[in-house]
Amino acid sequence: MEFESVLPPLVIKGKRVRVPLIQGGMGVGVSLHPLASAVAREGGVGIVSSACLDRLVSKRKDKKVNTYEAAYEEVSLAKSAGGFAGINIMVALVRDYEDSVKGALDAGADFIISGAGLPLGLPAIQPPKDTALIPIVSSARALELICKKWERLGYRPDAVVLEGPLAGGHLGFKMDQIDLESNKLENLFLPVKDMAIKYGNIPVIVAGGIYTHNDILSFLSKGADGIQMGTRFLATEESSATSDYKQAVIDARQEDILVADKPGSPCGLPFRVIKQSPMFVSAQKRLREPKCDKGYVLLKDAEGKFTRCPAKESNENCFCICNGLLSSAGYNSDKEEPLYTVGTNAYRVDRIIPVKNLMDELTGKVLIPTS
Ligand SMILES: Cc1cc2nc3c(=O)[nH]c(=O)nc-3n(C[C@H](O)[C@H](O)[C@H](O)COP(=O)(O)O)c2cc1C
Numbered sequence: 001m002e003f004e005s006v007l008p009p010l011v012i013k014g015k016r017v018r019v020p021l022i023q024g025g026m027g028v029g030v031s032l033h034p035l036a037s038a039v040a041r042e043g044g045v046g047i048v049s050s051a052c053l054d055r056l057v058s059k060r061k062d063k064k065v066n067t068y069e070a071a072y073e074e075v076s077l078a079k080s081a082g083g084f085a086g087i088n089i090m091v092a093l094v095r096d097y098e099d100s101v102k103g104a105l106d107a108g109a110d111f112i113i114s115g116a117g118l119p120l121g122l123p124a125i126q127p128p129k130d131t132a133l134i135p136i137v138s139s140a141r142a143l144e145l146i147c148k149k150w151e152r153l154g155y156r157p158d159a160v161v162l163e164g165p166l167a168g169g170h171l172g173f174k175m176d177q178i179d180l181e182s183n184k185l186e187n188l189f190l191p192v193k194d195m196a197i198k199y200g201n202i203p204v205i206v207a208g209g210i211y212t213h214n215d216i217l218s219f220l221s222k223g224a225d226g227i228q229m230g231t232r233f234l235a236t237e238e239s240s241a242t243s244d245y246k247q248a249v250i251d252a253r254q255e256d257i258l259v260a261d262k263p264g265s266p267c268g269l270p271f272r273v274i275k276q277s278p279m280f281v282s283a284q285k286r287l288r289e290p291k292c293d294k295g296y297v298l299l300k301d302a303e304g305k306f307t308r309c310p311a312k313e314s315n316e317n318c319f320c321i322c323n324g325l326l327s328s329a330g331y332n333s334d335k336e337e338p339l340y341t342v343g344t345n346a347y348r349v350d351r352i353i354p355v356k357n358l359m360d361e362l363t364g365k366v367l368i369p370t371s
Helices: 033-041 053-061 067-079 094-106 140-152 185-198 213-222 243-251 278-284 321-328 344-348 355-362
Strands: 010-012 015-017 021-023 045-049 084-088 111-114 132-137 160-163 204-207 226-229 257-260 271-274 306-308
Touching: 021 033, 033 045, 033 067, 033 084, 033 355, 045 067, 045 111, 053 067, 067 084, 067 094, 084 094, 094 111, 132 140, 140 160, 140 185, 160 185, 185 204, 185 213, 213 226, 213 355, 257 344, 278 321
Parallel strands: 021 045, 021 226, 045 084, 084 111, 111 132, 132 160, 160 204, 204 226
Antiparallel strands: 010 015, 257 271
């Protein structure tokens, strides 16, 4: 008999997801198909990250694949064991954006979730057919901008992820806005929900700092349609973070988790890290010569072309995020130091568990005393 979650199902673009939990995309190389397919098998939504996927898949296959092929392969594998699976594609990774979208669509991704910038042109890249297109926003205003732009393209978001300031990875808030009372997820939620209703009852998924079964129940009772979680899935057996990364999460104390600004991410968005991450420490002491040999994060040059990675020119303002995060996923770990990104609640993680146990806990199948 199939276990029926005590949580209500999440319905997006006609897809009925039995457990309304989305495992958030975690780049670089943390959420790959082993994690995503495990979550999908448990009835939630598994999401692979598109970041630097060409390199990670090429290494795994020992054969050069391009961005399109890598997205196609990873989504196909994530879906192969059944359930719902998709991909997270960051707008900030301009060079690879369109090819990642096309590869995921051709592989039949159930969901494309896109943030770290506003995915204003996403529906125009290729007809999405059955794939649900889901932007990530941090405010009602951003959702309205996207809805207006997508309306002109003849499309409406199939759902929206509202990500608050407690999340891992890049944050959609300026440094001085992160701690504002008005930016707490519960306070951002109602205006976003109202906007989602205005544009046709778009399902709203909340993310950032949600940790326990009770947290999930609390947001669902406020009217959220689904929950996206990252940090809890980072320290599962199926996540592709290195064992050093997972151990750093277990060892992290509350005061070890901070938002890096300067040095920070070359994307220009605040980025949450464990302060002892070797690459972050080296960046603070300027021990690493500025160099970027990857070029995933590009800004415009004087001619308006995307050719410039700030980490190539200076190590005063930014760390070399692609190399740091690739190292945290076991790529070139002998040459580059790792950089560990986590959500604010990472200090509460005290062990590595299988996805099944985590899903049982989160869905209320197994009751865990809350600390
Ligand atoms: C290790 C890690 C990597 C992440 N990478 C990405 C990413 O590549 N793209 C993205 O949109 N969000 C990324 N996120 C954000 C998650 O998808 C998720 O929305 C967020 O972590 C939710 O907050 P929580 O960690 O408190 O559950 C990342 C989060 C973590 C912890």
